[in-house]
Amino acid sequence: MSPTPEELEFFAGQEELEIMPRFDCPTMWLISGDLGPFKAGIPNKVPLWIALHLRAQNKCKIIPPPWLSKAYLEQLKELEIKSPLFTKMPSEHYMAMAKMIFEVCPQDIPDADCVKLLIKDIWDSRMSKLRTAVLTFIDKGASWAKVDNLTQLEMCSIRPFFTHSLEQLHRFRKTIQVARLYSAGNSSEEVRRRLRM
Amino acid sequence: MSSKELKKSFSPRYFALEDILASQTRVPCRTEVAMTNCGFLDPSQETKDLAAGTQVEIPIWAARVLSKQKRALISLKMPKFYGECYREVLTAEPAVVDLNKMGPYYYQSALQLCALPSEQAEKIAEVLPDILQKRVIAMADSYCLHRNVKSTDEVSNQLGNMLKFHHMDPLEMQIFTDSKNASEELDDWLRF
Numbered sequence: 489m490s491p492t493p494e495e496l497e498f499f500a501g502q503e504e505l506e507i508m509p510r511f512d513c514p515t516m517w518l519i520s521g522d523l524g525p526f527k528a529g530i531p532n533k534v535p536l537w538i539a540l541h542l543r544a545q546n547k548c549k550i551i552p553p554p555w556l557s558k559a560y561l562e563q564l565k566e567l568e569i570k571s572p573l574f575t576k577m578p579s580e581h582y583m584a585m586a587k588m589i590f591e592v593c594p595q596d597i598p599d600a601d602c603v604k605l606l607i608k609d610i611w612d613s614r615m616s617k618l619r620t621a622v623l624t625f626i627d628k629g630a631s632w633a634k635v636d637n638l639t640q641l642e643m644c645s646i647r648p649f650f651t652h653s654l655e656q657l658h659r660f661r662k663t664i665q666v667a668r669l670y671s672a673g674n675s676s677e678e679v680r681r682r683l684r685m
Numbered sequence: 686m687s688s689k690e691l692k693k694s695f696s697p698r699y700f701a702l703e704d705i706l707a708s709q710t711r712v713p714c715r716t717e718v719a720m721t722n723c724g725f726l727d728p729s730q731e732t733k734d735l736a737a738g739t740q741v742e743i744p745i746w747a748a749r750v751l752s753k754q755k756r757a758l759i760s761l762k763m764p765k766f767y768g769e770c771y772r773e774v775l776t777a778e779p780a781v782v783d784l785n786k787m788g789p790y791y792y793q794s795a796l797q798l799c800a801l802p803s804e805q806a807e808k809i810a811e812v813l814p815d816i817l818q819k820r821v822i823a824m825a826d827s828y829c830l831h832r833n834v835k836s837t838d839e840v841s842n843q844l845g846n847m848l849k850f851h852h853m854d855p856l857e858m859q860i861f862t863d864s865k866n867a868s869e870e871l872d873d874w875l876r877f
Binding site for chain 2: 647648
């Protein structure tokens with residue numbers, strides 16, 4: 489019912505990326521869209537899954553997206569650590585994209601180790617913010633909260649815990665109402681009728 | 686794909702195994718009328734009949750039927766573990782109490798007890814969400830620990846504020862294992 493990390497990786501594969509093909513090819517008509525004509529040496533925009541597929545066969549070179557660079561990520565990390573709320577991430581699937589690119593071709597990214605560390609730091613700081621937010625939510629017994637700029641993968645990490653515990657708490661709170669009706673001396677049909685209203 | 690749904694049995698369902706087992710919890714009651722041929726309800730009775738005013742312990746499912754307002758064959762009292770002093774202990778320090786000692790299905794039985802006509806039902810019901818809330822917060826830090834940690838008990842000994850594994854009621858255990866599995870799955874996937 490809720491997306492697993494593998495499914496989110498699949499969705500992340502549809503983000504667009506620039507590549508430098510090493511081969512020539514006329515336009516390919518695929519079901520999900522057209523792949524423009526490839527000419528060796530001229531950069532081209534393709535979905536991530538195609539880019540990685542071609543790179544694995546060594547038919548192209550991946551041009552990393554502008555946000556996957558040391559300078560940008562350092563700036564982003566500063567913003568993230570300073571701000572008590574979540575900052576806007578460069579892409580909805582930044583973690584999944586970074587992971588997939590690093591899996592296939594870490595050599596295409598300049599300063600790969602620094603970039604990896606920076607992304608991990610940003611991820612960790614967001615996760616700790618999220619965890620404290622969830623605990624405060626349960627503690628206060630709030631019924632709604634508005635959070636901006638949260639990515640799907642981060643939501644995955646809290647999902648069964650947060651939803652199930654809130655569900656059970658709600659169930660218990662509802663029982664208070666039930667108990668009140670029963671102790672007032674109503675029969676069970678009466679209680680059921682009242683609750684349905 | 687791990688099962689992310691908390692098993693559907695943790696909602697009041699007639700055929701749910703947890704519900705059936707939870708309704709086995711015995712409730713102390715007092716018979717109001719003499720009941721012929723009902724001596725088997727009280728194992729210590731020698732006679733075949735139950736005189737009015739005997740104390741018996743019968744399971745919730747039987748108590749529910751026998752205490753219907755129109756007939757009122759018995760009068761109920763809440764079992765010991767849901768009484769006044771245990772409730773006070775639970776509201777004071779919910780995270781350290783061993784719920785397994787208080788009966789195999791503490792929360793489920795409590796929910797069923799609240800449906801019985803008794804003055805204490807409301808008080809029990811009011812105390813329940815707060816207990817669960819505090820215990821869930823105590824559990825929140827331990828479920829996402831990396832699986833290299835042998836057991837949460839080791840860590841809880843160091844940090845002293847997490848919910849011990851064997852203190853958990855089956856409901857909490859279910860939440861805990863589901864979240865732990867999901868978090869491990871995410872960690873596995875995230876291996877850079």
